[in-house]
Amino acid sequence: MLAAIRTLGKARHIPIVLICTEACATNVPMSPTDSPAPRISDLARAGPPVADYLQGLNDEQRAAVEATEGPVLVLAGAGTGKTRVLTTRLAHLLATGKARPWELLAVTFTNKAAREMRERIGGVIGAQAEGLRWLGTFHAIAAQILRRHAELVGLKSNYTILDVDDQERLLKQVLEAENIDAKRWTAKHLGGLIDQWKNRGWTPDRLPPQEGAHFANNRGQALYRLYQERLRVLNACDFGDLLLHNITLFTSQPDVLAEFHDRFRYILVDEYQDTNVAQYLWLRLLAQKRQNLCCVGDDDQSIYGWRGAEVDNILRFERDFPGSKVIRLERNYRSTSHILAAASGLISANKDRLGKTLWTEAQGGEKVIVRGVWDGEAESRLVADEVERARKGGTECEPRKYRDMAILVRASFQMRAFEERFVILQIPYTVVGGPRFFERAEIRDAHAYLRLIQSPDDDLAFERIVNTPKRGIGDATVQKLLQLGRARRISATAAAEALVRTDELAARTRTSLSNFLRDLDRWRTLAERVTHDRLLETVLEESGYTDALRLDKTPTAQTRLENLKELVNAMGEFDSLQAYLEHVSLVMDLDRDGGDDRVQIMTLHAAKGLEFPLVFLPGWEEGVFPSQRSLDEKGEKGLEEERRLAYVGITRARQEARISFAANRQVYGRWTSQLPSRFVDELPLAHVEAASETGYYGGGPGMQQHGSRWDETPSFGAGYSSPGWRRAQARDYHGGHPGRQQVIEGEGRLMAVSEPSVGSDFTRGERVFHVKFGYGVIQAIEGNKLTVAFDKAGEKKVIDSFVEKT
């Protein structure tokens, strides 16, 4: 949780919160370093030569930095120094006096990217980086713009930004009010649709008729409209709205747009391949006049199509912005030539691409290793063993740190096998991604309390906490309140206040409800006197929230309490409650501590933008990767996106990439047979080493194909078939299988042969142990006996069936 504090602290420097002042409403530049502060061109004159920051750039990078005028597309391949180019370009614009910090619009997708850019540019231009007020995510910048002109789209400038959870509950209310079977047509489904529509820039009015046809008997559009109306009443926005309202604003108010045309002299966009239609429209509107738009991206790394990203945006750039320059960054500084060639060979199978030829001076290195293994467990054993081996180092290779290794999976369900194995072997790891701090129930509850204190009209917050912790106000009562509120066009709080004065409620319910209302009033008064972190502490105490958690003896309750403590601390970093709330609604990402020395386990999506010396790419099986669902839903387009994902995976590796696929895999508890991914076959042979089994693993995986490059593998009874793969269930192999060997290293450690195997041999030093069945942690080794804690299906027992073999 330390990470939470750290990130929040860091993120403070991002001027997400814009307090609207006179100065900012006019064209007068404002920034913390404004007026007497020297311009960078002045600084440059006094200090080191201006061109300093350009040193060390190669020709193509330099071209990308110096092409300042007009539309520019920088096609930056993986590992070609994209961030460097971005930051240097900004520095260049400032140093040459073409723009002042507040006249630059620099957009990223994630807070992390924005933060990184800000930090790195700070390293180049120093304090001036603080003046980059318009460096941020699409959403953060759109939110700033909207705050200033909210009235023009029917909102107040203090509108709240709803998260998905609120959004879903609101939609549920809309569905209920419209008497739509919420089981058949879920709020989640509708939410997804609306999100897609917003991503494409469609307001309810402009929604193509057939789009709404498939939901609730052609009522999609009407529901969308109702939802938007509800949002307006609540003075709220969802994420999609931020952009959409901006677009509406720009198209309907030419003078507002003109103001921003004046303001933004140069526009810079990172990860352009991930932009959706709405973002594209937004950019096009803003860039319309000056045309100084520089988009940086890589069509081969577009992996967010399912979220509305349009690779087309980048493919069409030259057509959309006539007279544009296209600059390719093709020199790769990250990976060895084998890795680069393997990845390039794979991606060349895609049709929809602009094409690049990456090259590197780092020749040689290891080929990409591809292996077939027996099943998912074998795969995790293999990876874990190699992690340990890499960690120890050897005659040919230097020992690696855990943190230099990453396991990149297609889907998070694949992570579990590795986690289990790593726990057994006590290999430190972190799962990057995971559940987010701000999405945890207790954090949301706390936020709801604060929101309700701040704005009594916030019905969604009211609904969330009116009975949390339980105070005897049940669902029926809550529904009654909401209905009354809707009928009278008042807030739920107001409805509650009215209702406790009547005798419509049961006495007990009435008492607790009026107590709750009284508490709220008290907290509102308190809010004026104490700091917001202190306020939250009091509220959590007095509402009984913390007490309820303390009574709960489950371990989760414990962590929840800690999270809340963490939250109170983090809040202290902000100047006001308003500032804090704005921050959490837009900045939901937290850095997972990369500082510790741990193996990193994450999805391929989460790995974008990262790099590791050694990368494991497990689960390359048809249906898993490429994902069957992707193929079914999106066909050829889906396949190409999956292939780009594979490309992203391989290009994360600096020195070694190891791909694996399993013959058998358990999916949702069912055994399934797998074929190797087509991507395996698409890898160029010259850069790949096929090693089906290595080291201790005696058993053959049964993945042999007659006449192929895999067929040198020894195998037991697999029986080759041609031309297809022989597929056999794990159970086929019980007899005659020599089992797996593993070095036993000592008590308290180890060990497990988790696949069904009749007999397995283990060696420890000179001695060989034979085990009838395995799974467990060694408790003791005494003479010929091993005592093992056996843990499966929740039961723990100690067995001692290990017999030393002579």
Next chain:
DNA sequence: CGTGCTCACCTTTTT
């Protein structure tokens, strides 16, 4: 109104 049980679900994820 709160609790226990059954049943459907089950990529990728940011803001």
Next chain:
DNA sequence: GGTGAGCACG
């Protein structure tokens, strides 16, 4: 196989 949501029951 695990989980969360929704429903029936006490």
